[in-house]
Amino acid sequence: MVVEHFKDAPAIYRRLQEKGRMMPEGLEYVSSWIDVDLKICWQLMRTEDESLFQIWTDNWKDLMDFKVVPVRTSAEMRQMMDAKLD
DSSP states (O other), X not given: OEEEEESOHHHHHHHHHHHTTOOOTTOEEEEEEEOXXXXXXXXXXXXXXXXXXXXXXXXXXXXXXEEEXXXXXXXXXHHHHHHHHO
């Protein structure tokens, strides 16, 4: 999960329109949610290589600040915990 704090929403959307997401191969966009004030975006991404986040965020760091939070689905976590509890 990526939490983005927008510095300039119009500029972000302009760049997105002109250049797309600018993600490296191997980093997959899943979905996102944006607060109604255009200040924060919660973006669900998927990758096997966490280093790809740095490449991607470097393309946008002038327009937003990022926090990358590794997450798992509830089903994945339950399966992991069930295996530990057995």
